Amino acid sequence: MKVLVPLKRVADPDNANKIKIAASNVAVDSTGLEWKTNPFDEYALEAALRLTENGKAPKQRLGEVIVVTLGPKECEQTLRSALATGADRAIRVDATDDALDGRLVALALKSLVLAEKPDVVLLGKQAVDGDSNQVGQRLAELLDWPMATFAATIREEAGALLVSREVDGGVGTLRVRLPAVVTVDLRIVSPTSVYSAHTDAAHRYAEGVRFAPLPAIMAAKKKPLDTKTLAELAPGAALSTKTLKFEKPPARSAGVRVKDVTELVDKLMNVSKVL
């Protein structure tokens, strides 16, 4: 199986409350925050690796995983760490961050997909900076491919994927025949979430994503990394989204400590009057 995994770098999501607004109000300032791979995209990469191996012998790759990102040269760091984790090759689409929106990213990915012909495009359900949640769905439509968004589990079947999704009110299951787009949710990295056709149903993965051992980090420097440009993949396309203003939400201040449940109930009944 050949899997294409788009990745985005984001400002450290565990310190998202330290994001500042630039004085102009038209940009965010993430100075001091480390760049990290969007967690959902890291999960998508883990799922892609699980789909292209026998879980018992993960060193032997049984398919190809191509990672791609759109952004400036510094984004190659994101690709290199994905290569170290196990991806086979990488593509960077050269673009400045403010020249991109979800529509353009989907258009550029469509061109790449038509060239690379993967069986599956596997990506995070959303990037945790813009929180837009649109690229996977848009890409599926542009390709006229079926999609399964918010995947919690994936089972490879002959020519298809059986995907369970966490939806409002329960768990929905879809079967998508390949090629298809799958966007992943948090639970996709659980020990029993993803099984390729080669992995025994009794196999249990370690919880979470795998880490790159040091030799792999060195070896990743030699793996192929191609560069393309946004102009060649999405010629003539312009932004359709402009952010006119950024602002911080009103701060919520800490209230009072209560000494016991009696005082708590008093406050809720008599001060806040919510009971």
Next chain:
Amino acid sequence: MPHALVVAEITEDGKVKKATLAAITFAQKALPAVGGAFSILVLGGAARSAAAELTSFGAQKVLVCEDPTLAHYTAEHYAPTVAEVGKSFALLVATATSQGKDLMPRVAARLDAGFAGDCSDVLVEGTALRYKRPMYAGNVFGTVELTTPVQVATARQSEFDAAAPSGGSSPVEAVAKVAPGAAAARVDYVSLEAVKSERPELTEARVVVSGGRAIKEQFFQVLEPLAQALGAAIGASRAAVDAGYAPGDYQVGQTGKIVAPELYVAIGISGAIQHIAGMKSSKVIVAINKDADAPIFQIADYGLVADLFQAVPALTAELKKRKG
């Protein structure tokens, strides 16, 4: 001037989901920029009975597409019809439920339209719409302009009041299903396993009681009596869901359910940024945690530093006593 189109969400047996009412409010707020009128589109296997519920909200028309192939929702079957009907509108809006989030970007791509997801507000500036939306786990709000002639948005349910019927009787008009493309032939709906609960819907409850990993296997044993005493829905932190103590759709947070109840009671939840993003619009927040330094206390109106296994039963008993 082209109008707004609300894409309704209904149950498989043809009842309007309450979430739809947030999208109607969104469209009503946008009216001055969309020629002063909106219509509602209802799709499904039993769409006609749902349409009858939607005729008293002031819509110019209620458009109905009833077809057996739409009985189970899939974006591949729904998007072509939504896009075909929607292409003559200026704005298409649905609520940001799991269905709305799945469907609307696909529709936007079909129309080559800009998309603003999970909006907390919509503003009218002259004849233009501005979409206010949370980013960075709710730590930044962006005001966004879309430059395409057709625009697609989803509304964050907790930030828009449920529209109330305003009387009148919108005409109901049938629309034909558009034959879907190749994608639809390659997706099968397999099943939908509903999680059964006696408790109110998480996104609609007046009170939410949420638990963290600290409650362990006794998750429901500890929370259920308190939720019952408060008439509350039950939520969970990501850690509690990951550990298997609560089902996935109980998760409150940036990427789970966004809730804004009158009262939110966080029990044994430390308060990760991603969790706070899903509940900080709640009117009153109570935190019970034995770690006095837990970040949740920084946003709680009332904090109780205590062992939850003692405090929660005591709180339940106190509530029952006061209510007689």
